[in-house]
Amino acid sequence: MEPSEEEMMDRMATNQSAEINPLEQIQIRDEALEQHRQHLEEEVAQRTAALEEANVLLGKELAERKAAEQELQAANEQLSILLDSLPIAVYRCRAEGDYAVMYMSQNVVFFTGYEAGNFIEEADLWFKRIHPDDAARVTAEMATLFEKGMNAFAYRWQDADGNYRWIQDSQRLIRHRDGTPDYMVGMWQDITESKNLELRLRESEQRFRNVAELTTDWVWQIDASGTYVYSGAKVHDLLGYNPEEVCGKTPFDFMPPDEAARVAEIFKNIASKKIPFSFLENINLHKDGHRVILETSGVPLLGDDGIFHGYFGTERDITERKLAAQALEDSERKFRAILDAAVDGILVADVQTLRLVTANRAICDMLGYSPEEIYRLGLEDIHPAEALSHVKKQFERQMERDIRVAPNMPVKRKDGSVFYADVSSSPMVLAGRPYLVGVFHDVTERRQAEENVREINEVLEEKVRARTRQLLEAQEDLLRKEKLAVLGQVAGSVGHELRNPLGISEHHQGRDRQFRAHRVRPAGFGAHQAAASGSGGIRGIDRADPGQAHNTACCHGDFGHPGNAFALAGGCHANPPSVAQSYQQRRGSHAGGRCTGNQRG
Template sequence: MSSFSYPFKELLATSGIIFYHCSVEENFPLLFISDNVEEILGFTPDEFYQKDSLWMDRLHPDDHDEIIRSFEKLHETNSFVAEFRFLDNNNEYIWLRDEVRMIRTDNGKPESIVGSSINITSRKKAEEELNHLNENLERRIAERTRDLTAANRKLQKQIQYRNKAENKLSRQEEKLRLLQMAVANINDMVIITKVEYQNPLNSKIAFVNRAFEEFTGYELNEVIGKSPTFLHGPDTSTKVLKILESKILSHQPYRTEFLNYKKDGTPYWVELDMSPFPSEDEGFEYWVGINRDVTERKKTEIELEESEHRHRAYTELSFDAIFEIKKDGTITDCNVRACEMFGYPREEMIGMNTRKLMPEEFKDTQPDIISENVTTGSEAWERVYQKRDGTRFTTEINTKMYTQGDEKRIIAYVRDISEQKRNEQMIKTSLKEKETLLAEIHHRVKNNLAIISGLLEMQTFNAGDDIVNELRESQARIQSIAMVHERLYQSDSFTNIPLGTYIDELFRFIANTFNTEGHEIKIEKEIESVALDVSQAIPCGLILNELITNAYKHAFDDTKEPIISISLFKENGTINLEVKDNGKGLPSDFEVDQPSSLGTTLIRTLVQQLNGDLKVHSNQGATFSISFNANE
């Protein structure tokens, strides 16, 4: 053994890490296990020596097979790290973290297995209870302090007893040798310092393990005799160091986290678990520090904290009031805008129930416990709230439930839309006035067209037959336009005209204009519910007037059962209109593009105005097909 045998012996007794050495034979029988196993697991070393399977028998059923496989594969893997549950002597499962390594002979043959085991139950719980980290940390430090103080007293008595038992010295030396192997091979960094009891801040490094050398870049001969403070740097927390110094001065165990630096200057976060133990040299004591690299975890914590600060900034910059609410309606947080909107200071708003922000008659609308099915989700609801001074105002609220730890919370965005509601009412009033004015305009246009139609009717009294027919055609055209305006001022909408009812009225007017007594014309209609705006309804009405009038006047000289058919439908935004008859058909030399009459010219011009297509067929009567895109 080296000159550090005594510190290793004390480390064996005081460390919170169980060290063990076992054979590579079947079931891996134990050759050695550190005495602190009884304190940590409740079983004495002798119980483990007497029953090889005790360790494996106490494994949690869900972890058992995986741990066995890991040991069996050590011939291939040489080492492994595993976390598992172990049933201690109190029949309670605790979490352990094992680091296991295969020891081989010089020719590479497996010789034995060494391992270390540390109780990580607290860490496991901490992962599940991150939001209660500060409270748990204080509790764990207090428990750890009491445990280590009690352990020190107990171990001091054990040391006195062992010193009297010379017959056990050889076995103790063997244990220390195994302990040295275990410490040298564990992944955590181990630093042992020797200090004067009366001047504990003047510490000198007595030992570092291989993990320390590999991680920091410092070799053992570079650090022996130095103070561990050379690992500190510009960003190492002076506050933490002062607390650390106070614990050392009072000879108290301590666990903390701070920033250290590697040999190449790279900073790293370390979790330090340190405690003192007596030295064989009078007036001196040793300190053992277990250092674990927690850089990645700290980065995650820092990023999370920065994210929380960033989201708080976003929240405070919002023009909406933002609340965090418990399921019973208690406000747990809010932004500045919420305080401004409702007139309460933040300290008064926190802890208030949201019912207090509602007018009295609306308070019963909020359930005692808010469930997810009463949140708005992606929608927004209108709600009336009441400020501190009693002023009521209309809001638009959006809520969503989320999980924080084990508790459901609601985030609510509240926007004051009082000004918007006033503007909407002003717009509605203005729109109503404009609708009334527009209805009056359409009514007057219709009346003026009726006057013009009446004047044309008066001119027919003293005109010849040819002039009368032309006047009748003009009168029909004017009437077709008047009908559009009549439809408009009678409709709830001033933009769209239903063509079905319009066509019915147009047929009745033309039938009355061109008296067909004794020569009944049958009307067939296949009309879908199609509506047009006024810019398309007037040219479409004039086209229908021309086609129907021409059919009445020219199509049925010798037809026994005259029929006029109209079909109207809309497909993919296109209006399709067809007017056909079963009369004598069009003249053989008829060309739709040639100006043969005023009516034909008018039809072609109106179709162009609609940006439509016109097709004409003359087979067992005349067929006019018109298609155009409806205005959206």
């Protein structure tokens, strides 16, 4: 064992004391003590510094440990809050025996009605409330847990209210280092709603499949790539394939190449937007090769996360409907051609709404509207407002088949002008709705011609009335003049006839014939015609020149001509009236005699 520092100092002092005197020995001893003191002070200072540094480090460690404990406590509190707020209950239990619960999160009360302490205090609470029908299966699942180390399964568990709820139990086995079971940790989750939804969904799927089998439409489902993953049995009726032959293929595999390219472009645009579509017509090839026209409708299948999973849809065979529609279109085209070839305008009006539903080209030209404009019009738009009441009455009478033709109906054009038409109509019923077909024959020109004829007739009638008045006045004037002329002539003739007794009788007979001819003339004859219908002498005056007519009228005794007034003023009779002429006048002033050109009064 090595000597200490003090022992070494003592030995040095002893050795030196033999050589030096005591005073020196004391001085040397003091120096050695001083050196030793300094060394001790240095050592104390170093140890003090080391202790202070250790204290600082210890303080830091204690502060860090305290902070860590606080953080751990906060984390535990947050974890506890998180566990209690989750819709799941976390537990720990023994891995043997009755699986007694050692820990249970507080939120278990929300879906079981039991507090966490109830599970810890009553060891068999969990197992004895499992549904009897599920108990054996749960026991078997526990065996799987010990075999695999973890397991998850669902079962029915009776809550505090006596209702069974579906519980999803996820378990994990914790083992010792030697591999023997230590304890189990697990989570309970109430899946009653999702389980009920699953059951309802399963029932709905079954109902759907039943409906899919009963419906006349082909029901299908495709995935996001456009491949059939489900096909109803009706595909056999439509295309001749079995559902197994369809699944795994795309809709475009059953179309002609050109049709597949057309529909694929349309469907690509629809699928990119993930939107529903309806009534997409497409041509498919039947298994035997003939073409089938289908009408496709579908809705997108989107998950809760918004991910697109494909489409669910239906196909309907519309081949017969399309053929019927084509035939109807052809018939309509023929009907339209016939309508447009008609010279008269044709309109079809809805009786209930009085709206125009069909028009031909002629009526469009008559009214000045385009076909598109016509279909926006009603009865009140094509007739003047002041005539609308009359038009509606005629419309109703035609619907009741009281009349067939409504004549001279006023019709209003687009520019506001009015023309007239005879409207022939016939009621009909289409799809249970009454309509009235009207044929418009423009009678404007006829009405104008009738108006012109009426005006001409009025003018002619006025002229006839005026001429009749003139003729009546002339007739009265002629009768008056004839009477005067006859008096003069008779007066001149009587004297002559007295001198010639044989001529009296002849003259009397001639004048009697002349008078009878004058009395039977028609009343409507003009003066000139009346004169021409008298004796031959008057007709001779008509054809003679004026000078000769004057003498002839005087000699023949015709006083119908206006110039006969000259006979009274001293015409061809040289002598004044005689007594015989006065006698003749009294016998009959209208009886005429015939004289020769050389007779005198």
